Amino acid sequence: MTLQLKNVSLVRDTETHIYPTSLDLVDGQFNTLLGTTLAGKTTLMRIMAGLERPTQGQVWFDGEDITRVPVQKRNVAMVYQQFINYPNFTVYDNIASPMKLLGKDKKTIDDAIHRVADLLKLTPMLHRMPNELSGGQQQRTALARALVKEARLVLLDEPLANLDYKLREELRDELPKLFRHSGAMVVYATTEPSEALLLGGYSAALFEGKVLQFGPTVDVYSKPDSAESARVFSDPPINLAKVNKAHGQFSLSAGAGWAANGEAHALPDGEYTVGFRPHHLTLTPHGDTSVKVSAEVLLTEISGSESTVHAVVDGHTWISLSHGVHSLDKGQTIDLFIDTRKCLMFDDKDRLVLS
Amino acid sequence: MSQKAQNNKAWWLVMPVVILVAFNAVIPLMTVVNYSVQETFGDNVFFYEGLKWFGQVLHSERFHEALGRQFLFTGIVLLIEIPLGVAIALAMPRKGIGVSICLVLMSLPLLIPWNVVGAMWNIFALPDIGLLGKTLNAMGFDYNYTRQPFSAWATVVAMDVWHWTSLVVLLAYAGLTAIPEDYFQAARIDGASAWSVFRYIQLPKMKRVLTIAILLRFMDSFMIYTEPFVLTGGGPGNTTTFLSIDLVKMALGQFDLGPAAAMSIIYFLIILLVSWLFYTFTMRNEN
Amino acid sequence: MATIKLNNLRHSYLDNPRGDEDWALKKVDLTWEDGGAYALLGSSGCGKTTMLNLISGLLTPSEGSIQFDNKDVTQIRAEERNIAQVFQFPVVYDTMTVRENLAFPLRNRGVAKPEIDKRVVEIAQMLDLSESLDTRAQGLTADGKQKISLGRGLVRSDVNAILFDEPLTVIDPHLKWQLRSKLKELHQQFGATMIYVTHDQTEALTFADKVVVMHDGMVVQSGTPVELFESPEHTFVGHFIGSPGMNVLPGSVVDERIGYCGYTVDAHLRADQLNGADSFELGIRPEFVHFADQGIPVDIVKVSNTGRVRIVDTRHDNDLIRVVVPEGESIPADKGYLQFEPYRTTTYVDGWRVGDKVTPISSRTGAATRSQISQSQTSAGSAS
Helix, strand or coil: CCEEEEEEEEEECCEEEEEEEEEEECCCCEEEEECCCCCCHHHHHHHHHCCCCCCEEEEEECCEECCCCCHHHCCEEEECCCCCCCCCCCHHHHHHHHHHHCCCCHHHHHHHHHHHHHHCCCHHHCCCCHHHCCHHHHHHHHHHHHHHCCCCEEEEECCCCCCCHHHHHHHHHHHHHHHHCCCCEEEEEECCHHHHHHHCCEEEEEECCEEEEEEEHHHHHHCCCEHHHHHHCCCCCCEEEEEEEECCEEEECCCCEEECCHHHHHCCCEEEEEEECHHHEECCCCHHHEEEEEEEEEEEEECCCEEEEEEEECCEEEEEEEECCCCCCCCCEEEEEEEHHHCEEECCCCEEEEC | CCCCCCCCCHHHHHHHHHHHHHHHHHHHHHHHHHHHCEEECCCCCEEECCCHHHHHHHHCHHHHHHHHHHHHHHHHHHHHHHHHHHHHHHHCCCCCHHHHHHHHHHHHHHHCCHHHHHHHHHHHCCCCCCHHHHHHHHCCCCCCCCCCHHHHHHHHHHHHHHHHHHHHHHHHHHHHHCCCHHHHHHHHHCCCCHHHHHHHHHHHHHHHHHHHHHHHHHHHHHCCCHHHHHHCCCCCCCCCCCHHHHHHHHHHHCCCHHHHHHHHHHHHHHHHHHHHHHHHHHHCCCC | CCCEEEEEEEECCCCCCCCHHHCCEEEEEEEECCCCEEEEECCCCCCHHHHHHHHHCCCCCCEEEEEECCEECCCCCHHHCCEEEECCCCCCCCCCEHHHHHHHHHHHCCCCHHHHHHHHHHHHHHCCCHHHCCCEHHHCCHHHHHHHHHHHHHCCCCCCEEEEECCCCCCCHHHHHHHHHHHHHHHHHHCCCEEEEECCHHHHHHHCCEEEEEECCEEEEEECHHHHHHCCCEHHHHHHCCCCCCEEEECEEECCEEEECCEECCCCCEHHHHCCCCCCEEEECHHHEEEECCCEEEEEEEEEECCCEEEEEEEECCEEEEEEEECCCCCCCCEEEEEECCCCCEEEECCEEECCCCCCHHHCCCHHHHHHHHHHHHHHCCCC
């Protein structure tokens, strides 16, 4: 199974919602669209579903141009952020509805419902009404509907956003398992980088209607090809700073410097942007590759096992994340250590040159 | 390349409506337009008169007076019904059994046919045997809607208010119940007075439904015919002869089809113009 | 500002509550110290919003009393309690400008105009709203509107406390960070008592100095983020705090020591602290479970990468044991051995913690403990 967007763009009135985008989604994997609200995730999904016609470009499914095929004729299932179920149907009838529309016989429907209800732990609730269920159960019902439909393309638009934190954790764990055997192409939209990582699979980083990068999720995270992409895929936000390379040495305007070894040695001298994630900026050094900068504490947040320190370094606010509990006072001067092995280097065009 | 409709079959579903609208709106309207520019004495003999009837109607004192009365009536009715309707909606309970009781009570007047309303009030207000008329006279008011213009006006206005305020109540109530509870809680915490809550939360949130209410009531009251016709027949004299009554008198009473058709079109355009102006003006600040 | 005291507080939404389940809030005794930053943490339906509304006066409790600075306010209405509240969905007065919105609570209280102007400008500056003061509040983004809601609370000098009801629900993750830090900063600046209701443990732990965990209408534990993380009073807290939550495993006694399936897990934990209970459970955080050359044999089921760490699902018998493996440490291919870090295991009977508290991390060598272990692990395993 393949789903390809070929140079798809969407312009409404004079406003560009999606810039020309080409995407080749991967079968049998979670394809995650990651980006903030209004980055274009939902619009892209609507184009994939056939709810929206792109202004330019084509959508290909299994080697067939389906750009003009209306949504009713595509085999698509969609689950939304809001829990959408038929309010006057029981859970059973809700799950049965897509199969009834397909004209399946009673026995097949019944078997499928029990199988899916079992998977989603809905069996005890099958004869309840949606308004008697908790949010998590309502969303499971919606997911069950998408599952039994045996759609070839399943679009999940922030399905966990309205759920409690712990429930989200639990369902996020189950989702890939559920869809693994369905043979469907799954596209998942989220605003949270950690969610994309935990779901694994492939990810596309979106920003203001542009797909910045697409690839295996871990690669997009560890080798963002632009500073913009790194920023999208970072929670807490990645620290970025200007760095100058000269005489085989990188130096920060904050004073710290380190030798440009290995691959870095080959880079031409000049200005670069260095990016390092908060957990690579720590209160204690990480071996001899760490370099020290002096910082003024703005704020500390302690989460039980970790401490997040917001600190000002050379006029910029950086975020540091360290293990353990460290209560620091506002205005206190501290040393922070950048793990230079983990630094990402971007050139003057914001493209990744070193990771 | 065409980006047009992906599923043309859907158009067939619209056909019944198109046919219906054609038969009950477009074709009669065209007939009226046809009459408005011709002179006829029956027998299907027509003479083309151009815009003569329009000029005649626009310059006739009779039309001016009827139009004036019409605006006055609509103005009075709106000024009473809208605030009254909002006030009743505000006073209605938000939960419990009271809600259904109030809603049923409020819907009752809306279910009564226009001519019945007229007939009811006709009897109700009779000075000699009607409950209202007799009571007022017994209290020392000189009340007689068939003889005094003021009594007639007051009765017509009261009748319309009685009949239609409920509509405003229901719309306003729907608007009010759609406001999330958080707003009222935030306002309580901010120490807002009841007036402030109304002015800054309820009224802005009701804006859309009130716009609809005002439009509906404007159009309806501007076209009022049956009730005053049954109650006063446009009298005493011409004091309650509104546009529509005047129009019917002209068309059926005097059989002046040409001027009547021209007047209908002018009438129609006035309603359209006022509604459009009102709508664009109130919605101008949205987004 | 005031100290808020809840005495034997109970609340039911029913007129005649009978069984236990009829109570949305089951007997709460709690003191919120003046100027504290608190979080009220729990899943939906646990009674946290009920408690918030009781404090603000939007609800009157069925039983018990509420005191502000030793003054009984149980029957006093919301508008007279001088409490500010920020709701889940931003509440702004659409027809007013940002300036008018901020001035509204002061105008309602008859504060003099020059004073209002001064306060509004001050608050707007703190919230980075100065530039949009004269635009209509309606056109603002969700985070802007939420700042206004907050500003309407801060602008009053007489507030006893500011309550937040899941204020970041509609905010994007990258803005959540900013808004949360802003809140914390404002707390330090103003010293106002702040109570922050949320189901998100990260938000609760990072915002608050003290977190109150609720479950099923009851307060199960209240303590500092560190206490909640290290010594959960109840297995529910262990599960709820931390991502992933604490591993809770059936316990057994091995040589008069606490053990799991015949393995001693922590030489320091003696069985006599169980007070003779027949069955008990062990709690160990995934952060404190490590791969080693010997110990509890497990199968590796799944590895998920969060970027920063990897979460490994392992299985021994039918128990799922989660392990958090920091960047740079190796994970065995499909079978391995687990060891629990000393002093980290807690014991539970009927869900509640028994025995000694885990020594707080801060009173020991702190972060060093953790990094020493990581380093010895790294050198032991082959570097990935």
